[in-house]
Amino acid sequence: MRDQWREPVIVLRLGDTDLGFDVPGRREDGTVEGTRRVRRFFWTILRGIGRAVMYVFLLANGGAAGRPFQREVAVSGPANALALEPADSLRSLRGPWIVFSPGGVALVDTGSTFADPADAPPPRIAWQAREPQAPSVRFAKRTLTWPDGSVFRFSLHGRGEDQHLRKFVEPSGVVHWDGRPE
Secondary structure, eight states, X not given: OHHHHTSOOEEEEBXXXXXXXXXXXBOTTSOXXXXXXXXXXXXXXXXXXXXXXXXXXXXHTXXXXXXXXXXXXXXXXXXXXXXXXHHHHHTTOSXXXXXXXXXXXXXXXXOOSSSXXXXXXXXXXXXXXXXXXXXXXXXXXXXXXXXXXXXXXOOBSSHHHHHHHHTTBOTTSOBOTTOOOO
């Protein structure tokens, strides 16, 4: 991406891609409402049985009641939100990375991380946006925000990615694209 955009970049490995949606016309899992009704009917029955079994298991083992299958909302906005395109493409990625530059944002897939790196496919750009269509980025809150008000909240793969991000972003929000000065 650095060579293609000719700008300094910050590359971060993304964490959980099981996103929750709060967008009119989409279900909580991101699928379009009104489609696959027979499949959804049987999935709802199966999910209900699974939740009942899990609840009994938690009660028998002194576990706390709650909502263990609740998704954290990561995409919110109006119907046909601009954040839906990258969120939909992210759901199919096996090795998701997010790339930031002063003038753009991209999602890159490096394939499965379980395979030997020598066998991995070449990185593939799944989605990108350049200025002026690029969303605004808030690293502290881990959000991308589009002009239509839609928001995509991304989670990082782990503590290592948080530490890597701190090399470029100060707590005040100032971004040093070539790394923070010593």
